[in-house]
Amino acid sequence: MERNLTTGSVGKNILIFSLPYLLSYFLQTLYGMADLFIIGQFDGVASTTAVSIGSQVMHMLTVMLIGLAMGTTVSIARAVGGRNHKQVSENVGNTVMLFFGLSIVLTVVLLLLVRPIVGVMSTPAEAVDGTVAYLTICFLGIPFITAYNIISSIFRGMGDSKSPMYFIAIACVANIALDYLFIGALDFGPAGAALGTTLAQTISVAVSLFMILRRKSISLSKGDFHPRRPVVGQILQIGVPVALQDGLIQIAFIVITIIANRRGLNDAAAVGIVEKIIGFVFLVPSSMLSTVSALGAQNIGAGKPERAVQTLRYAICITVGFGLCVCIGVQLCAEQLVALFTDRQAAGGAEVIRFGGQYLRSYILDCVFAGIHFSFSGYFCACGKSVLSFLHNISSVLLVRVPGSYLASMLFPDTLFPMGLASAGGSLLSVMLCILFYLKFCREKNPTAESA
Secondary structure, three states, rough: OOOOOOOOOOHHHHHHHHHHHHHHHHHHHHHHHHHHHHHHHHHHHHHHHHHHHHHHHHHHHHHHHHHHHHHHHHHHHHHHOOOOOHHHHHHHHHHHHHHHOOOHHHHHHHHHHHHHHHHHHHOHHHHHHHHHHHHHHHHOHHHHHHHHHHHHHHHOOOOOOOHHHHHHHHHHHHHHHHHHHHHHHOOOHHHHHHHHHHHHHHHHHHHHHHHHHHOOOOOOOHHHHHHHHHHHHHHHHHHHHHHHHHHHHHHHHHHHHHHHOOOHHHHHHHHHHHHHHHHOOHHHHHHHHHHHHHHHHHHOOOOOOOHHHHHHHHHHHHHHHHHHHHHHHHHHHHHHHHHOOOOOOOHHHHHHHHHHHHHHHHOOOOHHHHHHHHHHHHHHOOOOOHHHHHHHHHHHHHHHHHHHHHHHHHHHHHHHHHHHHHHHHHHHHHHHHHHHHHHHOOOOHHHHHOOO
């Protein structure tokens, strides 16, 4: 299962690792998009809004878990790069125990807070019951969501990005089939969307565990599950800043959703749909963040920090080129993309498409800048300086994204176009801070020494 990414062509290694990772991200994003697409075909705007809001809450929790699991990916990758197999096993065992306890606590706490969460989201009255049902079922599935993500982080730390792709592919197919069953045939509405997603995730975990046991991909002893402070400490030192950063960014997106919700049901639905589309477009920048983290960490562990820098440069070139192409394409067909997720003939459908097109045309500019700071964030994590990633992202959120969105909503009540520009402006600030941090803290220092 291990793959050595410390030799050979840097560009080739990026492609070998990132393409399966990109496809995994695509399939995972398809989860939420499938829910939204299918509910839009069988129910009205209220159900679409319920699934949109509920899935945004779940997305926030998921990215925080993925961010925390980044500590596992980087720690294992360093051990693999240094050929320390005992350290790999200890990292895996301690990760399992850490995340098992966390998932149980999260499940209990969130089930108790379902209605307060729905209230904080300023959910339109027509969508409250559907959102409560959606979140209740999804919260019950948190242990399985957690299990999938830590299994994926372990494989990726070992240089294997293909296995997680296979696991999520199975889950995605199951999710789409179950959505049509529960939403279409049985008319369960938002609850059916949540039930399909949760059961599909359970199937994914079951298949991944079966394959691990059958192939004996990971060799563990009983002692590897005993908590070790240095091991857990390293995972948390890298993962906590990333999880906090991702969580606060998602909270910012939720605040923006709340701002849109207060403008009315049509604006809320438009913003929710565009967020799903943006999530899909951001697959490439997101995959590069994780690719730079894993490849950079392996090379730093092997004492080759110059290859980590080369990985960063390749990633920036790839994401900027992709971002420019997407920006041009979306300007030509923004309304058509939004129309895929709502019925123009339904009540309010035409307005949702109009508002969504406005928001998407400006928001998509964020894709160019995001690719740059995502790549830098991956490099900072590989160097053990995930706090730098936290700092630039939080600065972006607090100084530009949230206040910019609020002011745009107040000053331009008849259009969502200026709200989208706030996101692009936030990423531009992140890019400037990333360049500053790189020049000041990383370029002239030995990352291996920093991460010791």
